[in-house]
Amino acid sequence: MLSTFRQNVGHGDARSDAYVIETHNLSKRYKTGIALKGLNLRIPKNTICGFLGPNGAGKSTAIRLLLGLSKASSGNGMVFGLDIERDSVAIRRRVGYLAQDPHFYDHMTARQTLRFVCSFFYSGPSSVLEKRISDSLDLVGLNDKADRPIKGFSGGERQRLGIAQAYINHPQLMILDEPAASIDPIGRRDILEVMQRLRQYTTIFYSTHLLDDVQRVSDMVVILKDGEMLAHAPIEELLAGSGEVVYELQLEGETSSAYERLSSQAWVKQVSVMRERDQERWYVSVSDEESAKMFLLPLLIQDGQPYVSAFGRKKHGLEDIFLSMVENDK
Template sequence: MAAAGTGVSGNGTSRLTIETNGLSKRFGHQLAVDGIDLAVPQGSVFGFLGPNGSGKTTTIRMLLGLAAASAGTVNVLGLEMPQRLDEVLPRVGALVEGPAFYPFLSGAANLHRLDAASRHAAPATRKARVKSALERVGLAHAAGKRVHAYSLGMKQRLGIANALLSPRELLVLDEPTNGLDPQGTREVRSLVRSLAADGATVFVSSHLLAEVEQICTHAAIMSVGRLVAQGTLSELRQAGQARIRLLTPDAGTAFDVLVQLGMTPVAGTPAPAGDVVTAVAAGPKEAAAPEEIVARLVEAGVRVRGFSVERESLEDRFVALTGEGFDVAQ
């Protein structure tokens, strides 16, 4: 499925764990989510990106049947939502808008109560599953500790443990590293990778660039309720501007060649071996292959003493598409 507004495509041949068409949500006169077509490939770690207020959490709530869509359709695990909610939700684990627990019960006791509230959970295996979930998120040592004494990061991991009490085909994690220290952040990254390796699709909503680039295979970018790009991380980067840097003593001739190739040269700056000339192409369709650029320069008599091609980073793409900066994890 093609990405909205950019021509970036995801893996169109993959089965989709999440698919929306024209999904919209209106609150009075405010259009919080505006006709998005989301395509999340099965088995991917999918980063759902955007600044605060871009519509990420509202979209997640519609995906999980927690909020009714104003227009459009939602399919999760191949089933229409919310019509097939009872069949979908037992196969989905979620942590949305931060975990909430009984503060004077222990972490293990909270998980026992939450598991008992599910009619799909098997009581006979509850104790073993709670123990396994706590071990998986690194909280086995704090299983008997009351939750009011947990740090924010520990509560976040307990929320993920709750999502893992039963085998899940889809994990939806809203800001999963919120409040975690560096060690906890590494543990969650490792956990997400292991879940994907086991065959689950992991849908991660985040505004932290470092987290997305380290754990995600695919991503989508939201801006003011609209889906402005989606695809693999490589596709998202490749869709941006290409900038070349050329070192040559023949800047004038080089300018002419670059213009003929559809690029926009920038005035050269003096360097010991000539001038450093930079040029920009709007996107991959407009940019000639590097070898073609060099060949055309040489044919025109330009002495090429240095040549490189730089692509926009994911952060550059985010800023270009949304006009806002990214919070970068420290």
């Protein structure tokens, strides 16, 4: 739908690489300390990459370096195969950016806003420009509100307009800063759907603290802490964790005998217990999954106690993994 205009946007003569972003030991030092330490990124084309980390982790520093808005102390990087320092202006022409809290002229309509922004990137026939604007509004689900003043837009609608504005020049890379923050669940859902639709046209590199959103839409995750990269992997690989098999159980009643029976099994590595009012939650780490499938539940209820109200293999969540990495610095 939006590919009509690609021949009209100057993309330079850069070589076509598998990676949109690639850095090698990229570092930044200030007088007050080290903001970024040896960052090595490889972000493939048409990837949605969640860029995570606590406040002060170095995310903003990394983005500024990638866009040539700050000079690296050591190391180097490329975006679209172009050097981030030498070719920064050419890089920025091909990047769309969405600030965390985008601001608009509220008296203008969405269509007028995109027409104004588009005029900086395109100077062809007005009919072609108007189609680009209409296509962009349709992409973010705002065609039915295209001619309404922005002052009446909800937070989610403003964010979607911000994404349309960031994409109006058909960038090969979009950098989004907290695109779904501070909006209601319906607005967040709409933003995630827009991001998924954009994947076929561009690469999305976005910072966020909403880990559920990252788990829903991202192909890849990068985690920083204190300027150091703790993780850089496809989300499926990260969610797989260490490969350790853990069963989660919710129990009521007498559990001491069941605890002894399980703990004595050679295939049971550890039993962790959390007490919650009149019930217990157990996490049973096992070395042999087949033995666990066959014997774990029968061993638990061997003498009729305890009552098992929930049982299943524990699923790794991105929040658990993120907190474990950041708090343990592993």
